[in-house]
Amino acid sequence: MAESGFTELRAKLDTLARRGESHLRRWAFKRAVEHATPGAFTAALIVPACFLVLSLPELVTGTSIWPFSHSATLVLFIVAPLAVFAGRVLFHFVTHPVDRRVSLALFDRQLGCRDRIQAADEFLRIDRPTRFQLAAIHDAGPFVGRALNARLETVHIGIPGFSAANRRHGLYAVGLLLGAMLIDGRIPPVGAGGPGPVETVLAEARVSSEPDAEALSAAAETERMRAAVATPRSARTVADREETDAAAPALHQEANTASAATAASRSGAGSAVSQQSRSDNAGANASGQAAPTRRAERPPARSRRPQDKQPPSEREFEENDESSSGLTSGRGSSAGSRTAASDKQAAANRAQRDESNDEVYDDAEEEEDEEQQAAAAARPLLNQRKAPADRSLTPSGSATRENDRANGRSGPGGLKKTRGVAAMLLGVPLPDQLRGQVNPGRMKVQRERAEPEAKFAGDVAAFDRGEIDGSIGPVAHQGLSPWMQDVVRDYFLAERARNKPTSE
Amino acid sequence: MSTPRITDKNTVAVDEARANVAEFKDVFDRVKAEVGKQIVGQQAVIDGVLTALMAGGHVLLEGVPGIGKTMLVRTLSEALRLQFSRIQFTPDMMPADIQGTMVLTETEGGGHELTFQEGPLIANLVLADEINRATPKTQSALLEAMQERQITVGKRTMPLPEPFNVMATQNPVEQEGTYPLPEAQLDRFLFKIIVDYPKESEYHEIIDRTTGSGEAAIEAVTDAETIVRLRAIARSVAVPEAAKSYAVRLVMATQPHSEYAPDGVNAYAALGSSPRGVQGLMLAAKVQALINGRFAISTDDVKAVAMPVLRHRLVLNFHAQANDVSADVLVEDVLKAVKVPHSAD
Numbered sequence: 001m002a003e004s005g006f007t008e009l010r011a012k013l014d015t016l017a018r019r020g021e022s023h024l025r026r027w028a029f030k031r032a033v034e035h036a037t038p039g040a041f042t043a044a045l046i047v048p049a050c051f052l053v054l055s056l057p058e059l060v061t062g063t064s065i066w067p068f069s070h071s072a073t074l075v076l077f078i079v080a081p082l083a084v085f086a087g088r089v090l091f092h093f094v095t096h097p098v099d100r101r102v103s104l105a106l107f108d109r110q111l112g113c114r115d116r117i118q119a120a121d122e123f124l125r126i127d128r129p130t131r132f133q134l135a136a137i138h139d140a141g142p143f144v145g146r147a148l149n150a151r152l153e154t155v156h157i158g159i160p161g162f163s164a165a166n167r168r169h170g171l172y173a174v175g176l177l178l179g180a181m182l183i184d185g186r187i188p189p190v191g192a193g194g195p196g197p198v199e200t201v202l203a204e205a206r207v208s209s210e211p212d213a214e215a216l217s218a219a220a221e222t223e224r225m226r227a228a229v230a231t232p233r234s235a236r237t238v239a240d241r242e243e244t245d246a247a248a249p250a251l252h253q254e255a256n257t258a259s260a261a262t263a264a265s266r267s268g269a270g271s272a273v274s275q276q277s278r279s280d281n282a283g284a285n286a287s288g289q290a291a292p293t294r295r296a297e298r299p300p301a302r303s304r305r306p307q308d309k310q311p312p313s314e315r316e317f318e319e320n321d322e323s324s325s326g327l328t329s330g331r332g333s334s335a336g337s338r339t340a341a342s343d344k345q346a347a348a349n350r351a352q353r354d355e356s357n358d359e360v361y362d363d364a365e366e367e368e369d370e371e372q373q374a375a376a377a378a379r380p381l382l383n384q385r386k387a388p389a390d391r392s393l394t395p396s397g398s399a400t401r402e403n404d405r406a407n408g409r410s411g412p413g414g415l416k417k418t419r420g421v422a423a424m425l426l427g428v429p430l431p432d433q434l435r436g437q438v439n440p441g442r443m444k445v446q447r448e449r450a451e452p453e454a455k456f457a458g459d460v461a462a463f464d465r466g467e468i469d470g471s472i473g474p475v476a477h478q479g480l481s482p483w484m485q486d487v488v489r490d491y492f493l494a495e496r497a498r499n500k501p502t503s504e
Numbered sequence: 505m506s507t508p509r510i511t512d513k514n515t516v517a518v519d520e521a522r523a524n525v526a527e528f529k530d531v532f533d534r535v536k537a538e539v540g541k542q543i544v545g546q547q548a549v550i551d552g553v554l555t556a557l558m559a560g561g562h563v564l565l566e567g568v569p570g571i572g573k574t575m576l577v578r579t580l581s582e583a584l585r586l587q588f589s590r591i592q593f594t595p596d597m598m599p600a601d602i603q604g605t606m607v608l609t610e611t612e613g614g615g616h617e618l619t620f621q622e623g624p625l626i627a628n629l630v631l632a633d634e635i636n637r638a639t640p641k642t643q644s645a646l647l648e649a650m651q652e653r654q655i656t657v658g659k660r661t662m663p664l665p666e667p668f669n670v671m672a673t674q675n676p677v678e679q680e681g682t683y684p685l686p687e688a689q690l691d692r693f694l695f696k697i698i699v700d701y702p703k704e705s706e707y708h709e710i711i712d713r714t715t716g717s718g719e720a721a722i723e724a725v726t727d728a729e730t731i732v733r734l735r736a737i738a739r740s741v742a743v744p745e746a747a748k749s750y751a752v753r754l755v756m757a758t759q760p761h762s763e764y765a766p767d768g769v770n771a772y773a774a775l776g777s778s779p780r781g782v783q784g785l786m787l788a789a790k791v792q793a794l795i796n797g798r799f800a801i802s803t804d805d806v807k808a809v810a811m812p813v814l815r816h817r818l819v820l821n822f823h824a825q826a827n828d829v830s831a832d833v834l835v836e837d838v839l840k841a842v843k844v845p846h847s848a849d
């Protein structure tokens with residue numbers, strides 16, 4: 001050591017520093033990878049999320065604003081996390097430079113040198129070291145030799161372990177991507193290679209039948225309104241109703257077909273039907289305005305439900321009963337949501353109901369109505385008559401008994417009816433006196449001048465009152481008010497509880 | 505930047521440093537052995553007291569009565585052959601009782617003159633027994649002596665003899681009729697050492713030594729001049745930048761809402777250590793390095809002396825008192841939270 005000088009020691013320290021720096025760089029890279037991995041998995045969610053968000057308008061408008069193709073999306077899905085990963089690793093490297101002192105401290109820690117190597121390297125840079133600094137440099141010599149022969153722990157850099165959060169983020173990303181692709185239509189649904197014959201027919205029917213459906217709906221509505229206004233219900237004949245009832249299911253079926261085609265096509269025709277329905281139901285509330293749209297967009301698959309095996313008239317009767325009676329059954333519709341279509345259905349229901357009932361019942365009902373209308377003009381209803389009130393106010397032998405016929409007007413009994421102005425007056429006596437005056441009414445004060453006159457007062461002899469000693473008797477204490485007594489009692493009870501020694 | 509060259513002068517300096525370290529370690533070990541003849545166990549306490557003595561700092565010993573605090577200081581004075589005085593602090597003690605006062609004396613010519621009668625404070629090793637029983641006025645009389653190592657009586661200022669060390673004791677349980685030491689005075693103690701009960705095996709030795717017929721004879725192994733020289737040696741120990749930075753960070757970490765303060769300090773400390781704390785850390789760490797035969801201190805030396813140096817410099821707030829959080833807990837938090845600079849951890 002002494003012969004070779006400090007230069008040799010410095011060279012050894014440089015060697016140690018390079019080894020330590022290399023080791024620490026591997027550690028830093030490993031740490032950077034560990035730090036960057038979660039960010040990369042999180043970044044993997046970005047592309048699918050954007051894809052999904054930008055594909056959602058396609059559900060409404062039919063056009064997607066996602067600008068990339070299928071293959072480009074997949075490339076972006078892979079490249080984006082890799083770019084984030086690389087960027088974060090680079091950032092970690094740049095922001096965590098390896099210090100020479102830390103490199104040497106690595107050997108200090110491994111050999112238990114108590115900072116001897118690090119201190120020697122620092123003191124070697126001083127031009128005029130003190131004797132203790134020189135001694136410290138000498139003291140570090142053997143430890144530097146040992147450090148050169150020491151092997152640092154190997155740093156294995158491999159694929160970082162995927163944590164549960166990373167795996168979750170990866171699954172979310174893949175799920176989002178698949179969902180967005182399904183929405184976007186780039187991946188067809190499983191089991192359907194393309195548009196089937198049903199969709200094709202419905203799409204054609206959408207284009208061809210939209211005007212017919214509107215025309216049929218308008219015509220049926222006009223006819224129904226004209227019949228309802230011009231002809232009273234009682235005056236309609238059975239034949240008229242039969243004619244109307246025969247026409248209603250046909251119209252309804254046509255309207256339903258048009259609505260189904262509209263829903264299947266998911267085009268602007270649906271909104272046209274909705275507008276027509278809203279115009280028919282201008283007075284309906286906001287919730288009611290949404291109902292016809294939903295009804296118009298009801299898919300034709302609904303007609304394949306098991307309940308459709310029933311006769312169409314019965315099913316429609318049930319549905320229209322619900323809508324016309326205002327029962328929402330939790331489906332959000334209300335009585336105010338009745339539309340032209342529902343009015344047509346209601347008319348058909350009434351016709352069906354009349355048809356399903358017995359004809360005899362109709363005749364008896366009409367006759368009863370006519371009888372009541374004729375009798376109402378002649379005399380009051382006999383079953384609503386009551387006995388007249390007893391207005392006798394004279395005391396009599398029966399005055400002690402309660403008169404049931406008094407009707408609360410007079411005589412002994414319970415509560416009396418009060419009538420007139422007296423019933424509106426307060427029953428509280430009020431003094432005829434104004435506040436602040438000693439007497440009722442005004443007061444007159446008269447002042448008179450009087451001369452002072454002297455009065456005679458006799459002499460008062462002083463006397464000894466004697467010494468006060470002995471008991472002065474009980475001294476009266478002002479009693480505490482109840483709330484103060486409560487406060488004092490609570491305070492001392494709390495004190496006693498606090499100072500009470502525990503039984504344990 | 506140039507690498508220093510090995511010269512004859514440098515070689516001599518290195519040899520001299522080695523001799524200094526050897527002498528220091530030898531004296532330290534011999535004093536410790538002599539004290540160990542009288543005091544059973546309490547090795548950490550003896551090391552702490554000797555470290556503070558070699559670093560030139562004062563020591564506050566805190567412990568319940570009967571565990572050998574006074575005996576330790578008395579034994580130490582005998583082993584060091586220092587001028588020793590003991591002051592039993594009481595509430596009615598006045599500053600003049602410990603510093604000394606001017607008294608009227610008769611001269612040879614028959615006249616009279618005022619002469620200074622020295623108090624017990626003028627000594628090399630002062631045992632201030634139950635220091636917290638004195639009034640703040642009397643406690644304040646120690647401030648100048650402990651920091652400037654001089655006393656002022658009237659218009660006269662007198663330097664105290666070197667080495668000058670105050671070893672104070674206080675009882676943590678009997679707080680009735682005591683006056684807690686003010687922060688200004690606590691800050692002047694280099695170490696606050698908690699003296700705990702002996703271990704079970706040590707009780708047997710205590711019985712044998714103190715209830716038998718023989719008494720342990722304490723021999724003086726050094727003197728005041730040697731102590732002064734050893735103090736100079738301790739101040740020569742080299743300080744690397746890492747250890748210096750670590751000591752600074754530790755002291756700053758005790759200051760609430762500082763850059764390095766952990767959450768516990770922010771929540772429970774009202775005041776942290778002053779710059780005297782970092783001075784104490786460095787001096788004590790230097791002694792620690794010499795004891796271990798090294799020429800430069802390491803961060804481990806700083807860490808080893810951090811607790812006795814910092815524990816009495818923390819002023820706790822009411823939340824700490826309410827939650828029964830002690831200064832020791834906060835210092836441990838600081839030691840865990842503060843990272844060693846330029847370390848490979």
